[in-house]
Structure formats: C-alpha cells, structure tokens
Amino acid sequence: MALFAERGYAKTTVGDIAARAGLTERTFFNHFSDKREVLFAGSDQFVKQVVDGVRAAPKSQSPLDAVVSAFESMNDFFEERRAFSRKRSALIAAHPELQERELIKMMSVAAAVTEALKERGVSASAASLAAEAGAAILRVGFEQWGQDPQDRSLTFHLRAARRQLESVVGGAKGRTARSRARRVAG
C-alpha cells in the first residue's frame, strides 16, 4: 500500500513489491498469482470465517440473519484496519481491473454462503437469494462504513444497509396492499 501511494498502482511492479518486502519475485509468485492479488490476500480467510459463521448460526435464525450475523462477527477485524481499508477501497474504486477482481471475490463469498445455507436445509433458490441479498448488504454497508465521518462501526452500517434493503424489497407489498384496498374499495 505504501508503494502504491508513492508510485501509483499502475507504475508499481511486482519487482518493486518483492524488493520492498525483502523477497525474490519467485517467492512473491509462490504466494500471489499477480500484482492485483496482494490487495485480496485475506479474502480466502474472510470467506472461511463467513462460512464458519453461517454454519455455527443457531438453527432458529433465518438464512439472511445467519449471513448478516456472520458478517457482523468480522466487525472487530475490520475496525482495527479501518485506515487501511479506506486506502484499499479508494484504490479499487479507481481501477476497473481491481473492481473486476473484487467482484469475482465477492461472488466467491456469495457462492460459498449459498452452499453453507443449503447445508442448513435451505432450498437452492432461497439460499442463492439470501446469499446475494447478504452480498448487497455487505457491499453497501462496507462502503458506508468506509466513508462514515462519524466512524460508526461496521455492524452499525451492516444493520442500516439491511433495514434499507428491507425497505427497498418490501416496497411493493405496501403498494400491492394499497392497490388491492383500492380495488376492494372501488
């Protein structure tokens, strides 16, 4: 991150990164397939913790509750890295090739969460919808957390994003109920 700030992401080479870290390029490539990957080093661990969280969730929790709780369990991890996370997010936002990689990582979270939900007996389509709803909550909650001038917690922003998603998705119910009422009234 220091090198990217000094030289710009595009101008930083794997050779530069290896040298700064006191490694050979060969050792770098033992750990990362390319330059982009250094920004996603923790993502396998993240997926694992989220999946473990979903598996450990009480059976009484709804699929989406299980997913959001699993994200919330990462709160302290991210709080300790807020400054780093902000720099990383700004870098990703500025480079389409990084956005693409981020998207694929996010998709692997959704795919792993879908499988973990199916293990809990959730139907394939409900598991997929809950995983994608969770991914949307994570993306928006994480973004709001990164930009919050009041530095409120990730858990706060995940819950806010979830309420907003409930409002967005539930919007038609009110409308349908109203138009049904109108039909009945008419």
Place this chain on the structure above:
Amino acid sequence: MALFAERGYAKTTVGDIAARAGLTERTFFNHFSDKREVLFAGSDQFVKQVVDGVRAAPKSQSPLDAVVSAFESMNDFFEERRAFSRKRSALIAAHPELQERELIKMMSVAAAVTEALKERGVSASAASLAAEAGAAILRVGFEQWGQDPQDRSLTFHLRAARRQLESVVGGAKGRTARSRARRVAG
C-alpha cells in the same frame, strides 16, 4: 452454438467459428474481443433495454418495481429463444471462465441500473441495493425459467423470485416483532 455442441466449447477455435460463419478471423475480431464474447453478443442491447425500461417507468413505481418491470419487458424476447437460452446456460454453467464473464456482464447490468435509478432521484445506497436485489431476482428467475418442465414464462419466474426474495429479506421483521413481543410479554 452448433460448433460448441459438435466439438465441445474448449476445442472450438475462433478460426472454426469464423469459417462456419463465412467470415475471416479478422472480421470476427472486429466484432468480438475473444471466443467467450460470442455467447454475450446481446448483452449491451440487453443492458440498454433494461436501462430504457427503468427510465420509462412511471415515477410512482418503487425502484425495485421499476427494475423488475424492465426485466419483464424482455419476456417475449427470451420466450422466443428458450431452447437457445437453455443450451447457453448449460454451457456457461460448465465453464468457470464463462461464469466469470457472465458475472461481469451481470455486474454491468447492476451498475447501469444503479445509475438509471439515481437519475430518478433514488439515493446512491438505495439505488445500489435495488439494482443488486433486481440482479438477484433476474439470476434466480432466469435459472428457474430455464429449468421449468412446465415452460412457464420468464415473467412468472421473475415474480416468483421476487416474492421469494421478499420472504428471505423480510424474515427478520417477523422475528424482531416476535422477540419484541416476547420482551414486552416478559
């Protein structure tokens, strides 16, 4: 699609495709950046129609209603191509490199829909959540449509996926109301 069925996707080359279509490879590359792209030829047009649909939606429609209505307007287009769509979906499901491309295309739909909703005055986070909820409905609805032994319409399956998403996302409300009731009762 005929060539992919005859030779398998992996063994079909751009040269094979160009020859079958009576084109030079050079002409192929004027239209497609690589072999994968032939399977996503209509996606820019799809994004454009969905965005036009969102822009044309009555101002009284909720953001998610506007998005789902725009998808529903593609019903006849896809009904005419159900057999082709099934083959295409099976091919994509069998090749991770195609899944990745599909994912990136789907993300470009969500990004374009987010912008179209923001033009309607929807906040950035609500627009993003509605676009991603819409993308989840499209993905699940489209999959169910492709697999339906009863050949019900895409619109039918989009509406079913939407109701299921409402149930998945709204799940916590009931729970919260119940636990609140328990607290009050206790």
